[in-house]
Amino acid sequence: MNTVSIRTRTYLLLAALIACILANAAQAMIMTIRPAATPGGLEFNLSAKQGYILTPDGGAYYMWGYANGDGLMQYPGPTLEFNQGETVTIHLTNQLDVPVSMVFPGQLNVTAGGGTAGVLTNEAAPAGGMVSYTFTATHAGTYHYHSGTNPELQIEMGLFGAIIVRPDNQPAEETWAYNHVDSQYDYEYLFLMSEMDPTIHEKAECGMWDQIDMNEYWPVLWFINGRCAPDVMLPDNTPLLPHQPYSCRPQVHPNERMLMRLIGGGRDLHPFHHHGNNALQIARDGRLLSSSPALGANLAVSDFTQAAAPGMTLDCIFTWTGKGLGWDVYGHEQDIDNEPTGDFPGPGDVDHNENGSVDNVDPVAGEDMEDHGKPFPVQLPDNKALAFGATYSGSPFLGAMGDLPPGEGGMNMFGGMMFMWHSHNEKEMVNYDIFPGGLMTMMFVEPPGAPIGGAHTMPMGQ
Numbered sequence: 222m223n224t225v226s227i228r229t230r231t232y233l234l235l236a237a238l239i240a241c242i243l244a245n246a247a248q249a250m251i252m253t254i255r256p257a258a259t260p261g262g263l264e265f266n267l268s269a270k271q272g273y274i275l276t277p278d279g280g281a282y283y284m285w286g287y288a289n290g291d292g293l294m295q296y297p298g299p300t301l302e303f304n305q306g307e308t309v310t311i312h313l314t315n316q317l318d319v320p321v322s323m324v325f326p327g328q329l330n331v332t333a334g335g336g337t338a339g340v341l342t343n344e345a346a347p348a349g350g351m352v353s354y355t356f357t358a359t360h361a362g363t364y365h366y367h368s369g370t371n372p373e374l375q376i377e378m379g380l381f382g383a384i385i386v387r388p389d390n391q392p393a394e395e396t397w398a399y400n401h402v403d404s405q406y407d408y409e410y411l412f413l414m415s416e417m418d419p420t421i422h423e424k425a426e427c428g429m430w431d432q433i434d435m436n437e438y439w440p441v442l443w444f445i446n447g448r449c450a451p452d453v454m455l456p457d458n459t460p461l462l463p464h465q466p467y468s469c470r471p472q473v474h475p476n477e478r479m480l481m482r483l484i485g486g487g488r489d490l491h492p493f494h495h496h497g498n499n500a501l502q503i504a505r506d507g508r509l510l511s512s513s514p515a516l517g518a519n520l521a522v523s524d525f526t527q528a529a530a531p532g533m534t535l536d537c538i539f540t541w542t543g544k545g546l547g548w549d550v551y552g553h554e555q556d557i558d559n560e561p562t563g564d565f566p567g568p569g570d571v572d573h574n575e576n577g578s579v580d581n582v583d584p585v586a587g588e589d590m591e592d593h594g595k596p597f598p599v600q601l602p603d604n605k606a607l608a609f610g611a612t613y614s615g616s617p618f619l620g621a622m623g624d625l626p627p628g629e630g631g632m633n634m635f636g637g638m639m640f641m642w643h644s645h646n647e648k649e650m651v652n653y654d655i656f657p658g659g660l661m662t663m664m665f666v667e668p669p670g671a672p673i674g675g676a677h678t679m680p681m682g683q
């Protein structure tokens with residue numbers, strides 16, 4: 222794996238063929254739970270439990286969290302998926318020794334059965350108490366749930382999770398986030414953001430309740446989907462993190478539409494900054510930014526940072542074509558008197574401008590054509606003058622693999638381009654003062670035909 226040299230693009234073409242066969246299937250890249258529908262609607266069984274999560278600085282922290290049935294407590298709780306119009310019942314069993322509950326911001330007419338009345342909703346008694354919540358999902362979109370009992374402490378302890386409601390009026394061949402084509406997407410990813418003050422968890426573990434002062438709350442750990450960078454890039458369900466099943470490893474091909482489902486899951490505002498391009502914010506709090514349903518997301522805003530306040534959800538569409546770079550992202554240099562790069566020309570190359578020499582443009586390149594054929598603006602230094610990272614393919618061009626010294630590279634198997642996506646509150650990019658980490662991940666633009674998702678994204682143990 223470490224002697225990365227020139228590779229043919231043949232296997233990319235093969236992958237492209239497979240991708241074509243699989244195309245039009247819903248590209249759900251978010252792991253969710255969804256029980257089988259019954260005449261009475263969907264019934265979820267969740268429990269509130271304790272457990273420990275792991276952080277990349279070597280920490281292990283006592284947590285409370287929701288679990289799927291008898292499964293492990295998880296941080297965040299299970300991502301619940303249902304369809305607009307479905308009636309949903311969530312049975313919560315409490316295995317903690319304090320009362321807990323669930324609230325569902327954005328869901329209408331939630332009824333609670335069982336348990337005892339609390340400030341916000343019915344609560345399940347400690348050590349085995351049960352309560353059931355029922356509602357009908359009237360609107361598509363991105364939502365969350367959390368404990369409605371002593372929430373300033375219980376959300377900190379981990380009692381929250383995400384909800385995805387699928388629209389009831391999308392074409393069978395497409396995936397939409399809302400009931401309008403403006404929300405169409407090719408891939409979707411969840412960014413549930415939270416933070417933690419470990420001293421609260423240490424005191425809770427020891428039962429030192431009178432010592433916990435939420436006014437002295439001082440987070441030093443920051444999470445996407447319950448993991449700190451770089452753990453976010455490990456696969457879903459990695460056995461290394463048994464209580465943190467959800468990854469955050471966004472990938473997309475050029476000119477495809479990525480749906481970012483952002484949730485402010487903690488107590489602080491997290492400004493989420495996505496390098497590579499602006500994103501179009503099409504929805505807030507489970508509602509399309511629209512002046513009238515027929516007009517779609519006509520009030521959408523384009524921005525380079527999405528500010529997710531506590532309790533807020535945002536849906537954004539991100540697309541990347543290399544527009545505005547000023548150089549050809551594929552390195553189509555054959556037409557402009559330069560040396561071919563990587564394995565170009567290869568079997569996938571075509572003569573796009575019919576000048577008699579191949580130029581690597583294919584119909585799904587997704588390239589912004591304004592810079593087509595423009596040379597790389599600087600002379601690339603020799604490998605001997607470079608320091609390498611694990612994700613450098615050996616070439617600056619999309620889909621091209623270059624020569625690397627032995628032992629270098631290996632985590633970018635298809636010549637993708639990667640962009641850091643992170644909290645723009647820079648102090649949140651650490652794990653307990655160790656940079657880089659925290660609320661951060663790497664987004665990969667993969668060349669056309671490269672597979673998306675799966676274990677190849679971060680080879681383990683190699």
Ligand SMILES: [Cu+2]
Binds near residue numbers: 494496641643
């Ligand atoms: Cu940055």
